[in-house]
Amino acid sequence: MPDSNKTHEIASERARNFRDRFDDRQFATTYRNIPIFAAPGLHELAFERLTATLPPSDAVQVLELGAGGGAMSLRLADHGYRVTASDLFANSFTPREQIPFVELDLNQDFAARLTQRFSAVIALELVEHLENPHHFFRQCRQLLEPGGYLLISTPNLANPVSQAMFLQQGVFQWFRDTDYREEGHIMPLAPVVLRRCWREAGFEDRWEGSVSDPMRMLHRRRDRKFRWLVKSLAAFSGTPEALRGEVYLALLQAGRD
Numbered sequence: 001m002p003d004s005n006k007t008h009e010i011a012s013e014r015a016r017n018f019r020d021r022f023d024d025r026q027f028a029t030t031y032r033n034i035p036i037f038a039a040p041g042l043h044e045l046a047f048e049r050l051t052a053t054l055p056p057s058d059a060v061q062v063l064e065l066g067a068g069g070g071a072m073s074l075r076l077a078d079h080g081y082r083v084t085a086s087d088l089f090a091n092s093f094t095p096r097e098q099i100p101f102v103e104l105d106l107n108q109d110f111a112a113r114l115t116q117r118f119s120a121v122i123a124l125e126l127v128e129h130l131e132n133p134h135h136f137f138r139q140c141r142q143l144l145e146p147g148g149y150l151l152i153s154t155p156n157l158a159n160p161v162s163q164a165m166f167l168q169q170g171v172f173q174w175f176r177d178t179d180y181r182e183e184g185h186i187m188p189l190a191p192v193v194l195r196r197c198w199r200e201a202g203f204e205d206r207w208e209g210s211v212s213d214p215m216r217m218l219h220r221r222r223d224r225k226f227r228w229l230v231k232s233l234a235a236f237s238g239t240p241e242a243l244r245g246e247v248y249l250a251l252l253q254a255g256r257d
Helices: 004-020 042-053 071-078 133-143 160-169 177-183 191-200 214-220 224-236
Strands: 061-064 082-087 101-103 118-123 144-155 203-211 247-254
Touching: 042 071, 042 118, 042 144, 042 203, 042 247, 061 071, 071 082, 118 133, 133 144, 133 191, 144 191, 144 203, 160 214, 160 224, 191 203, 191 247, 214 224
Parallel strands: 061 082, 061 118, 082 101, 118 144
Antiparallel strands: 144 247, 203 247
């Protein structure tokens, strides 16, 4: 049997590597001077989808998992949501005086650590860091009120750049060895796999989309054959245009039973 303490240490070390690599770095994208550790436009689109479905109110209780520095949590609180934030590392979270914070290890049974239930759970750029997506969705379901919402995102394996990388190199975009070590990206999940996970956990999808141009990082590549492959896959892809962005985003609703 694997040592659970050792497994926890390894997972924590991956998360710590991800946090530490951003120390003292200047960020082009921030919210009230808090760095946004996400693809361009993700926080804005996630906020737009949440407010369109669940308008801000002091009565709406929102939990952000993997809150990092707190940019998204603070954005939500500023617009009138009652927010609780969580992360594996408490000292990374900046707006501690404004927003309640709880330290959670999301590879464990984290729902038992919280006594209240929430109107919505936000989990952006998170599930790819976890060891068991089925467990994660079940835990989120326990945290939600009947009919509550879960908003998640993850690197989009269905975008043409990611597909081209897999054909050429056998790895998906954002899941190379360096991404495993430095970003903590351990779980590549295609949208079709995510749908199976959340449906088995008792969720229904209410909206799916994507954000950020997957070509934005290709300025570092001068491989014409690779660019041709990307364009060819895009031309023949059966994936809807709205789901070809760099990051996949979905809004889910928990059942009322």
